[in-house]
Amino acid sequence: MRELDRRRILSHATALGAASLLPARAAAQRATDGQAADRPAAALPARQEFVVRGAHVLTMDAALGELTAGDVHVRDGAIVAVGATVAAPGAEAIDGRGMICMPGFIETHWHLWTSLLRPIVRADDARYGYFPVTARLGPQYTPQDTYRSVRLGLAQALSAGITSVHNWAHNVRSPAHADAEVAAMRDSGMRGRFSYGTPQGLPNDQPMDIADLARLKREWPDRDGMLTLGICSRNVGNDPNPLRGNVTMDMVKKEWGAARDLGLPITLHTSGPSPVKLLDDAGLLGPEVQLVHPLLTTADERAILAARGTSYSMAPLGESRRPATAGVIQLGELMEAGVKISMSIDHTTTLNCDCFACMRTLYNLHQHRIGERVKLTSRRLVELATIDGARDLGVADKVGSLTPGKRADLILVRSTDVNMAPVGDPYEALVGLAEPDNIDTVVADGRILRRAGKFDALDHAQVMRDAMESAAALRARANWP
């Protein structure tokens, strides 16, 4: 990140943080945010014209297939040609030999605001578990903390080859917090959906801030089609965990109805007893609804979901850690039933952001439980992590495959690294062997955001320093031991 741009972001983040301490100035703060939101994203590199040459190209487009040695030409943020040899006079040539060139990963459910809680959350001690910590620390967040936390998570996403995220924001404490979430997404240069949720600790009988949701839709600061808006709903049904939020069907109808009136998609966790029948009986399921954590679905429910076009996001790294009583990963059953599925990170407080590990975990557990009865190939898992995610987020016409005419979200994965070489089947290598450290280059909408495993513009050190400062301050404000 250039120094001037870094100062702009810092002054923006500082303004956001200051506003949270002075709620009377909320309106003025929103005006400030609006000005900041209109500034050019100068911290981002320009969209370049380039051609990746000689890579093993996995287009993830059924008609185009793969090229063992091929070129991908990008101009003005779009893929203009894919082929064995593409003439691209004047374009910067990027040597793709020894690399797999593929669409960037698309994850579909991630609580980015929790990234700062790493120093506190523990997987091995329930007192410091994800839910008690997010419930206690969530109310302490300033918009600045939110900005820094989301930025930290997105920096990790980029370093792991993710080019689209679904920011499942269930701690939107004020309009300034909402703006901070979106500002961090926009400043990252990544594509994604921001799903507006309720703040941690909101009583179940109080609705989300529908007026501010409408305000954000009206003032939507994204100018280039990279970001979309949705809502995240609190749980419904008989969820035994009070810390997740659990609302009545009347509240669901009110909030989902408001989202639908605004033309926004909806996402919902289904941890605990499945609410699928309840929702379907109320006529609430449709293709604009995404559910998360399919661990306890029945055959009847899967048939309903397939008929309604409702999707399910699987977060295998966290789900595989849950007790058996909470259900099992049902990839095979969902595939058999034809339910629309995708893959997600969930959070990175105690889980790594690693799409290779997500695919591997799904494969391992599928083999463990179901095996050959439902055939699962490595290629199918790479689809799940790319084009299926694009379908889930409603952006498959733009990204998810290396198809000429689509936007240029792509990654280069080194196949010459010691854990990869010599590569045989590239899908096998990605699912069985690869790790985020193998990701060499990350491109989002034609902007080269990482090269040779390093950020091109983002100031890594500053992101870390700010995150550590905010984490320590949060901890102090919460009086956390």
Ligand SMILES: [Zn+2]
């Ligand atoms: Zn979640």
